[in-house]
Amino acid sequence: MTRPARQKESRSLRLYTRLLELYPPSFLQRHRAEMLQNFADLEDAAASKAKLWLLIGKDLAMSLMSHFFGSRLGHYVIAVLVTWILIFAIGYFFYGPTPGRPALHAFAGFLPGMLAMYFATRLYGTPQNSISHFFRSRFDIYVIGVFVAWILLFVIGYYIYGPTRGHPALQVFGGFLPGMLAMYIATHVYGMP
Amino acid sequence: MSKSRPQLPLTPAVFHILLALFGKERHGYDIMQQVSGDAVKMGPGTLYGSLDRMIEAGLVAKGNIQDPRRIYYRLTALGQTTLRAETERLSRAALLARRQLGSA
Numbered sequence: 001m002t003r004p005a006r007q008k009e010s011r012s013l014r015l016y017t018r019l020l021e022l023y024p025p026s027f028l029q030r031h032r033a034e035m036l037q038n039f040a041d042l043e044d045a046a047a048s049k050a051k052l053w054l055l056i057g058k059d060l061a062m063s064l065m066s067h068f069f070g071s072r073l074g075h076y077v078i079a080v081l082v083t084w085i086l087i088f089a090i091g092y093f094f095y096g097p098t099p100g101r102p103a104l105h106a107f108a109g110f111l112p113g114m115l116a117m118y119f120a121t122r123l124y125g126t127p128q129n130s131i132s133h134f135f136r137s138r139f140d141i142y143v144i145g146v147f148v149a150w151i152l153l154f155v156i157g158y159y160i161y162g163p164t165r166g167h168p169a170l171q172v173f174g175g176f177l178p179g180m181l182a183m184y185i186a187t188h189v190y191g192m193p
Numbered sequence: 194m195s196k197s198r199p200q201l202p203l204t205p206a207v208f209h210i211l212l213a214l215f216g217k218e219r220h221g222y223d224i225m226q227q228v229s230g231d232a233v234k235m236g237p238g239t240l241y242g243s244l245d246r247m248i249e250a251g252l253v254a255k256g257n258i259q260d261p262r263r264i265y266y267r268l269t270a271l272g273q274t275t276l277r278a279e280t281e282r283l284s285r286a287a288l289l290a291r292r293q294l295g296s297a
Contacts, residue, residue, distance in 0.1 A: 023238070030245070034221050035237040037262035041222045042237075059236020066242055 012043055016056065022064055022122050024071075076186045077114065084110055113179020116146045121187045150176055199275035200250070201282055206243045209233050211252065211268065211276040218256040218265040247272070 009017075016039045020028060039056070046052035068074045120142045203211070206228075213219060213227035221240055228235050244266060247253040252272035256265035268276070 027241070027245070031237075031241040033261040034264055035241060038222045038225065038237040038240075042225075055234060055236050058234075059238045063236070063238030063242050066239075 010043060012049065012052070013040060019060060022060070022119075024067055027067065073186055076189070077183070080114075080182050080186070081111075109175025109177075110179035110182075113176035113181075114183040115179075116176075117180040117183035117187070120146070121183070146180075199271065199278045201275070201279055203275070203279045204243075205233050206235060206239060207247060207252075208276075208279055209235070210240070210243055210247065211272055211279075214253065214266060214268045214272070215276060218267040220263040220265050222263075224266070 013036070017036060020032060020035060042055070043052055069078070123142070209228045210224060213224045219227065221237065221244075225235055225237070225240055228240075244253060248255070250271075251269055252275055253266050254269050256267045258264050
């Protein structure tokens with residue numbers, strides 16, 4: 001990988017180098033060196049780090065969304081989300097707008113579930129199919145870490161609010177798992193953009 | 194996008210990149226500096242995403258590629274035609290808007 005012509009890499013540049021991994025590999029193959037050099041130039045010219053990261057944050061969000069929703073995986077995710085919204089809407093109309101309907105909470109859990117799995121796949125690569133490989137890669141460590149964090153959050157919420165039947169925490173937790181599963185299937189079927 | 198005829202209207206990002214490249218080969222950071230002088234603020238991700246699409250559409254081509262950190266880009270003939278056509282279109286729209294506002 002070609003590095004920008006600088007004496008020493010700043011922390012910001014190291015962080016940006018890491019964030020670049022969120023882009024599709026084919027895009028990075030073409031532009032990684034240029035983007036790192038541009039960042040280094042922007043950093044040198046920036047009046048403050050806050051202004052620099054404001055520009056970079058907005059740029060990352062906009063361009064990553066553009067890459068993602070232009071890909072087959074993006075189309076799949078939109079289809080899954082539309083289906084999920086439809087199921088939610090049907091449930092909502094059947095049971096009425098009662099506060100704390102399970103559908104609402106399950107829907108809320110589904111989105112972070114998909115997002116968590118997407119980041120895992122982008123950062124650590126597409127997982128191996130073989131079970132013997134599972135638990136060995138950084139991808140799996142990340143996925144297990146997210147699961148454990150999610151279970152901890154659920155347990156803490158459960159103990160604070162008591163074992164209420166149909167408690168939102170349980171449903172959000174329930175929505176998170178199909179969200180992760182949906183994205184896991186998507187990355188296997190369509191590959192990453 | 195067709196490689197023989199300008200496809201209008203252009204997005205603001207594409208228009209400003211074409212404008213920055215008019216008459217001069219520039220590398221990415223130089224383009225960003227030129228564009229930032231106008232109303233559009235553009236970061237590296239948006240710039241290279243747009244450049245990829247513009248190369249595919251035949252509006253822009255790579256120039257000097259000796260240094261992978263400083264690849265230069267230039268307008269193609271289609272890029273120049275498209276820029277002129279979009280400028281004409283915007284001028285007509287601005288003229289119409291001025292007339293409407295003037296008569297209000």
